[in-house]
Amino acid sequence: MKKLVWHIAMVLALSGCFSLKSPYERFIMNMNTTVSYDETIDEQASHSRFIRKEYLVRIEEENGTDKYHYKKASIAGGYCFYHFVVNRKTRKVIGWGFDENLGRPNKCGNSG
Secondary structure, three states, rough: OOOHHHHHHHHHHHHHOOOOOOOHHHHHHHHHHHHHHHOOHHHOOOOOOOOOOOEEEEEEEEEEEEEEEEEEEEEEOOOOEEEEEEEEEOOOEEEEEEEEOOOOOOHHHHHH
């Protein structure tokens, strides 16, 4: 019986159905991946689930960059607040962060 359970766990792990990372850790990985694409904010908006105009709250100008602030509903209740940093000249996404003053970052792991 123990062998069967072990085999099932291995199959699930290899198929991606079973993850050792928390939803919060997966959120951070996804955000880092979004920045690593080296695309403009407009290119990202066409396929990213995090850069959508319905989540956009405001754009803040800051020393040659723009911060695009987003608010996304969390399945667990409340909201996930985050931003992307965009180079104003190239429009490329160059960074991201949490808007911690607006909410708890751990809510972001439960975004729907």
